[in-house]
Amino acid sequence: MSFTERRPWLIGIVSIAILVAGTSLAFSFTKAKGLRGVYTISAELTDAAGLLPGNEVRIAGVKVGNVTRVTLESDAARVLMEIQKDIEIPVETLLEVKLKTLLGQKFIDLQFPRSFVAAISAGSAPEDATAGFFTEGDLIPVAQTSVPFEVYQAATGGTDVLEKIDKNSLRTMLRVLGSTVGTSKDEIGRALVALDRAGDVLGPKSGSITKLLKNLNQVSGTLARSDESLNGILAGGSDVLGVLADRRATISSLLAAADDLGQSLGLLIRSARAPLATGVRDLNSILLTAEGSLDELSVALEELGPAQRLFGIPLQFGRFTEGAACAVISEDTCSATGSPDDPGFPVKGIQPSPGPGGAR
Numbered sequence: 001m002s003f004t005e006r007r008p009w010l011i012g013i014v015s016i017a018i019l020v021a022g023t024s025l026a027f028s029f030t031k032a033k034g035l036r037g038v039y040t041i042s043a044e045l046t047d048a049a050g051l052l053p054g055n056e057v058r059i060a061g062v063k064v065g066n067v068t069r070v071t072l073e074s075d076a077a078r079v080l081m082e083i084q085k086d087i088e089i090p091v092e093t094l095l096e097v098k099l100k101t102l103l104g105q106k107f108i109d110l111q112f113p114r115s116f117v118a119a120i121s122a123g124s125a126p127e128d129a130t131a132g133f134f135t136e137g138d139l140i141p142v143a144q145t146s147v148p149f150e151v152y153q154a155a156t157g158g159t160d161v162l163e164k165i166d167k168n169s170l171r172t173m174l175r176v177l178g179s180t181v182g183t184s185k186d187e188i189g190r191a192l193v194a195l196d197r198a199g200d201v202l203g204p205k206s207g208s209i210t211k212l213l214k215n216l217n218q219v220s221g222t223l224a225r226s227d228e229s230l231n232g233i234l235a236g237g238s239d240v241l242g243v244l245a246d247r248r249a250t251i252s253s254l255l256a257a258a259d260d261l262g263q264s265l266g267l268l269i270r271s272a273r274a275p276l277a278t279g280v281r282d283l284n285s286i287l288l289t290a291e292g293s294l295d296e297l298s299v300a301l302e303e304l305g306p307a308q309r310l311f312g313i314p315l316q317f318g319r320f321t322e323g324a325a326c327a328v329i330s331e332d333t334c335s336a337t338g339s340p341d342d343p344g345f346p347v348k349g350i351q352p353s354p355g356p357g358g359a360r
Contacts, residue, residue: 043140048077049147090130
């Protein structure tokens with residue numbers, strides 16, 4: 001007799017136990033995040049906005065996870081989400097709750113920063129375009145989340161405003177707006193396109209623009225603190241302009257005189273141009289002649305030294321030169337007067353003797 005025939009109840013109990021264990025194990029597999037390939041992050045919202053567990057989490061319209069739990073904190077609603085493990089979410093990502101269907105079903109839209117998307121599109125390393133990525137248990141702060149404006153809120157909040165609207169004025173405004181838009185729709189279209197392009201250009205530079213505005217605020221504060229000094233400078237400038245206005249006639253006369261002087265100098269230069277040109281030509285001729293006579297001038301200068309020495313030799317003999325000159329220019333002879341120490345001037349008719357006091 002076989003074992004199954006002897007104890008069928010035991011076989012049934014074991015089979016049921018195996019089925020229960022397998023089912024429990026299967027459920028435990030579905031609950032294990034590591035086995036399902038997901039990680040958990042949370043977000044703080046000012047309003048749960050009707051989110052429910054099971055709502056989708058999307059990035060650029062693609063489902064990347066689900067809402068698992070919505071809880072109430074002290075001053076905000078906290079949403080727990082499971083994200084696919086292969087999806088990296090930058091820490092600058094914005095979270096927005098959006099309407100999925102007209103019946104009120106919602107989903108969470110995660111919006112990557114522009115710089116991160118641009119880096120991925122350009123093929124650059126995405127790590128360089130973000131400060132980091134969300135990991136298991138991280139929290140998206142309330143400053144990076146937003147919720148939709150419900151229809152009933154708009155209806156309730158706008159009822160009082162609609163009741164106070166002047167219907168006739170509204171009708172007139174719509175008629176004028178319609179005619180204006182009808183005549184200038186092309187210009188408005190171009191303006192909207194240009195505005196959209198400007199938004200694309202200014203978007204990546206928002207940080208620089210914010211820094212510029214802060215610096216302008218600091219400059220405005222500095223100028224405000226220096227208001228009295230600026231007033232003094234402007235007052236001084238006003239005084240200077242007043243003095244210049246008083247001296248306007250004098251400055252005008254000075255400029256006119258300077259203009260006349262310039263014209264006179266021009267006439268003088270034009271009138272003296274021909275004599276100057278002639279003088280330059282004559283000087284050029286003189287220089288050319290002197291250049292041709294350089295050899296003769298050199299010889300003359302060489303002979304000038306010996307001639308000067310020969311001319312100076314007679315002067316060594318005292319009054320001999322005067323006597324010789326007297327003899328040359330006088331018809332008769334010359335005679336010296338005075339003593340040897342002071343012979344005096346030669347006298348006509350007496351020739352000096354060779355010796356002291358002697359006559360020839």
